[in-house]
Amino acid sequence: MFEALLGNGLILKKIIEAIKELVSEVNLEVTSEGLSIQAMDASHVALVVLSLRAEQFEEYRCDRPQTLGVSIGNLAKLMKIAGNDDSITLRAEDDANILTLTFTGKNNERVSEFNLNLLTLDSEHLGIPEQDYSAVMKMSSAEFSRICRELTQITDTLNLAVDKEAAKFAVSGDIGAGSITMRPNDSDKAEEKMFLRATEPVSMAFALRYLNLFNKAASLSDEVTLSLSPEVPVVLQFGFDLGELKYFLAPKIAEEA
Structure with a gap:
């Protein structure tokens, strides 16, 4: 039982x-x-x-x-x-x-x-390998959600570039182009605080539609952790008292982006 x-x-x-x-x-x-x-x-x-x-x-x-x-x-x-x-x-x-x-x-x-x-479903359990990511950033889940939501007004693809100095959220669409840059800091304001660690620069493109769906988990956690490495799915992690919710999203390839 x-x-x-x-x-x-x-x-x-x-x-x-x-x-x-x-x-x-x-x-x-x-x-x-x-x-x-x-x-x-x-x-x-x-x-x-x-x-x-x-x-x-x-x-x-x-x-x-x-x-x-x-x-x-x-x-x-x-x-x-x-x-x-x-x-x-x-x-x-x-x-x-x-x-x-x-x-x-x-x-x-x-x-x-x-x-x-209950249903009888085919069980498809994927072995997710542990790996060290080239860049890890932790920021306010509400702020990340706001950035993704706002940038969707311009296009459906987010170009995320991360290095030791900053994370740059860039978009380009029919109406124009723009970017939002976040730098690591220890601000007392939770919505501004950001941690960033990068061993090498990473630049990838992702579908904003999926990121906006993932951000529904912002109600579970004040912070979101993003883990990135070239050519592998980005990981968004929302931790809370009961456990954690992770989303993996494959990057868009250049022709799609």
Whole structure:
């Protein structure tokens, strides 16, 4: 049997909101260590990797590892029923064909229970190699989200150039061209603070549509970490108390950019 109680159900609502437009069906892997999801978008351009640690749940039980196939769209519909202050319990029997979700109000004044039919999905677990990246930058997730959103007004491709001195977000479109440059600093203002480490300059192009979808996870974390190396997918990492949400995005090749 698998059962997990999350006192702050709002976190789970935010996670589902952050991935529902990228992936439609996922395998939820449950083990004694926690929950994880690894799923690619339909275009095989972006990869979503979610890890939630068992010890961060109020209660957690997993008698044996299970794979639960879930429709993210259907799960999102149920999540809209849960109040922002509700606790959420996930429960599945061994070899289950349903996932039971229980939403409990703050003072137990309201308890809602729903069964979500599970799916049988092909399991495609990718081995993601550990690697040292040429450049790592950490900045306010709200500020990064704002930059991507604003630059979308000009074009659909972001050219990101990073070196030891700065990170330059550049765009060029029919109406003109422009750039926003961020330099590392220890500002007291969270939205301005930025860490940057680069062992070599990196310049790559990415689809802003995907970055804007990733930035829905800004509600989970005040900071986003970007890891870049030439010709490999960029990694956006949003860390929070329960675990972390990572997005991998393949760069655009020159002909596309």
